[in-house]
Amino acid sequence: MSLRPTVDFLLYQWLDAEKLQARERFADHSRETFDAVLDTSERIAREKYAPFNRVVDTEEPRTETEPDGTLRVVLPQATHEARRAYAESGLLSAAQDYDIGGMQLPYTVEAAANSFFAAASISIGSNLLTSGNANLLMVHGTDLQKQVFALNEFNGRWSGTMCLSEPQAGSSLSDVATRAVPDGANFENDPLGPRYRLKGNKMWISSGDHELTENIVHLVLAKIPGPDGKLVPGTKGISLFIVPKKLVDTEGQLTGVRNDVALAGLNHKLGWRGTTNTLLNFGEGKYPVDGQAGAVG
Known part of the structure; x- marks a missing residue:
């Protein structure tokens, strides 16, 4: 069952998130830009997170001892790829100001976008x-x-x-x-x-x-x-x-x-x-x- 209809209902029917664009900070945004962020989040969660939710349960983190005696962490490759995709999407700074590289999204929309990752694999997404x-x-x-x-x-x-x-x-x-x-x-x-x-x-x-x-x-x-x-x-x-x-x-x-x-x-x-x-x-x-x-x- 897709999470998207529920997210759309909560954002647009219940919370009426489209009204936020009337505020000066969010004037550049619209239903289209909000949807684009949700689309991107849903795609990354579907491709990089959900297929590996079981993998990261069975290939749990482990350590290797380096020649100098220090411990090195080994994580599943899926975690590396999921984290890279998330960071490259700009979602880490989605609600931040434009002048520091953010999207100036309403936090409500940022939180909705992150719900896809929580649903796909809460374990991968820290x-x-x-x-x-x-x-x-x-x-x-x-x-x-x-x-x-x-x-x-x-x-x-x-x-x-x-x-x-x-x-x-x-x-x-x-x-x-x-x-x-x-x-x-x-x-x-x-x-x-x-x-x-x-x-x-x-x-x-x-x-x-x-x-x-x-x-x-x-x-x-x-x-x-x-x-x-x-x-x-x-x-x-x-x-x-x-x-x-x-x-x-x-x-x-x-x-x-x-x-x-x-x-x-x-x-x-x-x-x-x-x-x-x-x-x-x-x-x-x-x-x-x-x-x-x-x-x-």
Whole structure:
């Protein structure tokens, strides 16, 4: 049974999405442009996602050990091809401004377009993590953080995660134990934002490691210790840190330095095998930066 009649009914009969073109932001759009986006989404979902929904259940992510002892993730080829098709379609930035490469679509239409991928294979499509990560940076990041991190997620070069849960805490914010301390005397002067060193463990991180993109931008919840050097009980002291897998410069280019973020293992998550679900160690010294343990954030 096709999902399209239901989507069309909800968008145009119930939500009356065509009226949105009367707003200045959406003046360039019409039923025709909305339909074109839905057509493209439906086609990619039908060709690149749905036929492989069973494949990614049976060929779950695995790791290989490199000669230097590091773990490398191996994902089904179908996941690589589906992600590439999604990114090339422009859907990662569909609701964003024209001047950063977006389509200025109403979010309602963007959400409707993404429903095809959820229906075809929710396991393969973890792209909304990247969009959510970049959206957060567009609201709360500095201008340079938006330029370097968010825009490179929207254009498909990089992907993003959310790192909240921890092995001992689950999703309890009060029990977050990952800590962040200032990185040197001039930590506040880094152009990408005050620079900290993070140490801790994050569990159940979807798309936490892979080779689908050039870089992975982790948004990591961690606590800044109080004056006594101890973590403040409860949720006080929690901040959000941008922690890229590979360090970058102010032009958004890779510096060639691997950040101290290490894949510790994969979780075998039922129904979510088209991408990885990971345990990540931050700041354990696997990849020292400037000779020091601690993930730079």
